[in-house]
Amino acid sequence: MARRDCCNIFLVLLFARYVYSNKCPQDKWGELCNSKCGNCMKPPCDKTTGHCIGGCSGPWLPPHCTQECKSGSYGVNCSETCGHCKEGSLCDIRTGQCQQECEPGWQGNRCDKECSAQRFGNECIQRCYCYNGVDCSKGSGECPGDCSPGYHGKHCDKECATGYYGQDCSYxxxxxxxxxxxxxxxxxxxxxxxxxxxxxxxxxxxEATSVSPHNLPHFLSWILIPTMALIQLWDIIASFH
Incomplete structure (x- = not known):
């Protein structure tokens, strides 16, 4: 008899739980409907677990969607990762925009875009000139080898001074x-x-040609021989007249 009573009590409790959980207001859940649903994308939440079935409505941690995104994440369901914010600073949990500047070598509002080729530093505003167009370090700007001719310096971003040229401006x-x-x-x-x-x-x-006593005979031969040949040719022509 006692065992039957226990079973009946258990069934009654299960039924009561079912009735309470399904009759909770739209924004409540639990056995006594004393827990509030989180920031669900599609309310109501599950009346038994409180989980948001359709995910969160914004920068909230699933499944209950009651806590904001933790450090380093943002967006709906906190599914996005913050970019390269300077010195590990936080990003906005809604937009992902860094609260400070980007780390050197990164750009954009979210600091998630790497510098393009031959650009480096804060906001990628500096340019490097590495030999043969090789890219430099996005953060430090250092070239893996020599600088392109016409440039010098640690970052290969300094032009040669006036009057100099070439590799390392050494000529x-x-x-x-x-x-x-x-x-x-x-x-x-x-x-x-x-x-x-x-x-x-x-x-x-x-190399200028100069006339000196040493090369005078050779120099005169350049003039006299052609002249004499022309005189002889003229005499031959005149003999026919």
């Missing part, structure tokens, strides 16, 4: 016309050389 420009500087990459002069120097680098002088 001096030649004698460019009007004392102009040369092309910092190739070393060629833009508008030719000063008088007496040869293009393209304007570093070598013209």
């Amino acid at each position: 001096r420009c030649g004698m460019c016309s009007k004392n102009e500087t040369c092309n910092a990459e190739t070393g060629t002069c833009y508008n030719g050389c000063m008088t007496g120097y040869t293009e393209p680098y304007c570093k070598s002088k013209h």
